[in-house]
Amino acid sequence: MVTLTFPDGNKLDYDEGVTGLQVASNIAKSLAKKSVAMKVNSSLADLSDPICDDATIEFVMREDESALELIRHDCAHVLAEAVQELYPDTQVTIGPVIENGFYYDFARDKPFTVDDLPIIEKKMREVIQRNKPFTKEYWSREKAKEFYREKGEEYKVQLVDAIPEGEELKMYAQGDWIDLCRGPHMTTTGKVGDAFKLMKVAGAYWRGDSNNEMLTRIYGTAWASDKELKAYLRMLEEAEKRDHRKLGREMDLFHFQEEGPGVVFWHAKGWTLFQNLVNYMRRRLEGDYEEVNAPQILDRAMWETSGHWEWYHENMFVTETEDERVFAIKPMNCPGHVAIFKHGLKSYRDLPLRMAEFGAVSRYEPSGALHGLMRVRAFTQDDAHVFCTEEQMAEECLKINDLILSTYADFGFDEVVVKLSTRPEKRVGSDELWDRAESIMADVLKTIEAQSDGKIKTGILEGEGAFYGPKFEYTLRDAIGREWQCGTTQVDFNLPERFGAFYVDASGEKKVPVMIHRAICGSMERFLGILIENFAGHFPLWMAPVQAVVTTITSEADDYAKEVAETLKKAGLKVITDFRNEKINYKVREHSLAKVPAIVVCGMREAEERSVNIRRLGSKHQTSMTLEEAGSSLGKEATPPDVLRG
16 A cells, blocks of 8 residues: 645545556546646656555646646647658757747758758647547667657667667657657646747757757747737747847947857946946945955965866866966955955954955857846956855845845836755765855844745755855746746855855854855846846936937027037936938938937927927927926936935
8 A cells, every 4th residue: 555645734545556547536536637737845746656665645737837847848749740740851869848838959961950840740639639648658779769760760760879878768659650769748738738939940069069960949938828828928028128139239339249158348338337236336336345456466376275177167168378487367256355354364253354346357158158238258246255154144144135136126026036055965064064054044034024024035956055064045037927046045064164264253263154146136247238138228327328319409509409419418418419411300210229218309499498308218208498407307316226215
């Protein structure tokens, strides 16, 4: 007998080897009909799987969040069957679930194009309509290889060979079509539903190796409902409009070019935007942090001591000088900050010591991974390290949390998720040390949730911590619902010890400090990319690189317009003027495309009345006010929120 424990705590005994479907049918026929899979000891499994030991069990319905991965997984199999029905000469390779969808790689003499996608989609719907059950068999390696050799599926033969000895080899059938797969699957192809769409085709090397054959990858997305699919497609459409690379060109902020792959060429307006962000962060740190600057390039010995040479060497830019010394451009600021901490004796009275740097770092990223400001090879971190005692750790983590959340709020991000990443399998430090650190941070996480009155969501990421300590990860949601992981708070017991850093405690003994790594924006470049897309270029006035343009209807108003510009500059605004002999509608349209927040229009009437007409970005209406009112109103709006708070 086996004892199964259900989500409500009830326990029932069944014969050993009972399947999930039998258990569901025993409880209620409707439950068996609605269930598409089950969780055994929290792991997804086929309903047909036998249960041979005591376990927890939970039935998964198609509308459950955990079923979405199964929908996408099954949809990939349906795609592969549809392709082989339409194009029998095609070999199937691998088809995993990815974020928001799935893909499948195919080997075919004539690569697929986007024109093929509607035809394949139609065939997929036919496969789904057949509603064939997914059935699983365990095959020997030789049987599977013989099966695929007879079909001419050489890639599948290689996949069978790649399965470790002793690991079970599962074959899933959906009607007459069979695929090698780890599983699990839902009960039938019909459970996939209609809420899917094939998105694009791309080239992909077999197993990601450029020395191998080029395959055709077909990407798709799948959702539990048509409503969710439509919402996702609308989000993609909106995201395309907001693409920071497109807006960067339109707003004349930055560019990239082949001679500098992965590095940003900042234009004047873009650099102003960058400095606005740096200056904001610098003001937020004033009084609490000491700003430092560590060297850009250090001898490899420093990186060997820190562990980066072993753990991160392939991502570092390295050079050797004529005297045969090997140096690396820093990919991290941490070792430099430990070196600064070590310079001079530190007492417990000096702690916590908070050290910040807007540190320029360089990391080698593969060419295919580069993506505008979001993924670059050279960037600036709003990095900080807090050296403290273990007793001070919780309070420091809470202070950092308050700073991170208030910073995000100033940029309009109110939906934030904070997750605690716990010890990974490969790590340094004793279990006792990890136990203490995780316990402290778990308590901090509870405090964060309690202090937010439920506004901040929290969670646990098992095994996702850094090798040197647990960490908090901060994920924010943008204006169109996308999530971005930005800030981190990482506890480190390893690096100070490796470098021999210490402080003298109250009893005169040497103690290794706790080192807390902290970033809010993370990469300043990436955070700006997120902001550009979040605001769609419509920056709040206080952040915009150009806050107002003063333009004229007629050249006779030029002198008054110059006075208006000077008044707004004295009120603290970044102002440009446009006195070109062009129609006012043309000038308004041009500055609107450049995303200038306020267009201040002056004509003879305004000159006589000492007034202005202000057209705000995104509005078709103008607001008339006196020059004095305009200076006061726009000046206040152009003041950063942290300055307004005092």
